[in-house]
Amino acid sequence: MKTIKADEVTGGDLLLDVRTHGEFGYESIEGSQCDPLQGLDAAAWAAKLDGSRRCVVVCQGGVRASQAAEKLEAAGAKNIAVLECGINGWKSAGKPCLRGKRWVLPLDRQVRIAMGLLVVAGVGFGALVNPAWYALAGFVGAGMIFAGITNFCPLAILVGRMPWNEPDAGTGATCCSGGSKTCCGAEDK
Numbered sequence: 001m002k003t004i005k006a007d008e009v010t011g012g013d014l015l016l017d018v019r020t021h022g023e024f025g026y027e028s029i030e031g032s033q034c035d036p037l038q039g040l041d042a043a044a045w046a047a048k049l050d051g052s053r054r055c056v057v058v059c060q061g062g063v064r065a066s067q068a069a070e071k072l073e074a075a076g077a078k079n080i081a082v083l084e085c086g087i088n089g090w091k092s093a094g095k096p097c098l099r100g101k102r103w104v105l106p107l108d109r110q111v112r113i114a115m116g117l118l119v120v121a122g123v124g125f126g127a128l129v130n131p132a133w134y135a136l137a138g139f140v141g142a143g144m145i146f147a148g149i150t151n152f153c154p155l156a157i158l159v160g161r162m163p164w165n166e167p168d169a170g171t172g173a174t175c176c177s178g179g180s181k182t183c184c185g186a187e188d189k
Contacts, residue, residue, distance in 0.1 A: 001080065004056065006092075013055070013056045015029055016057050017029070017033065018034075018065055019036065019058075019087075020166075028097060029058060040068055043075045043076075046077040049072070049077045054081055055080050055081070058090070060106045065083060114155060115143075119140050121133075122136030123137050
């Protein structure tokens with residue numbers, strides 16, 4: 001799978017953003033199309049993409065875009081590239097983005113918050129209510145190991161389907177220019 005830097009993206013490229021609708025509604029690259037990884041129909045996209053136009057897959061830091069590109073290529077899509085470091089890399093290169101009125105945390109941060117809350121709840125209830133609650137913290141830890149090894153996180157799929165990550169009709173967008181100096185999954189300003 002090919003990766004490209006933000007400076008290599010051209011006006012002739014099709015930009016496919018695979019972040020959640022909430023993330024896309026908050027911040028996106030002008031002209032990009034949103035089709036979240038959780039529901040991405042790779043076969044339908046492969047039928048649309050004849051290879052004459054490069055499809056650049058975008059996410060927050062590059063992980064979901066890589067997964068989507070693998071799915072697209074497996075379905076027969078041609079001329080697929082992943083935007084290196086995702087929208088974080090785009091902003092780091094000083095490229096403009098569209099900003100919506102609604103603020104949504106990137107999905108990876110939402111998942112880390114959910115995991116932290118579950119661990120704290122398991123330990124807290126284990127100490128105060130019943131030691132069996134410690135199993136919740138162990139289950140979350142095992143889930144983190146599984147996600148790290150397989151690069152598949154069921155909790156991310158669940159969190160990605162939460163109402164705040166769904167499309168929001170009427171969300172306006174204005175042009176802004178990113179100034180973040182972070183890349184590849186690092187935190188934004």
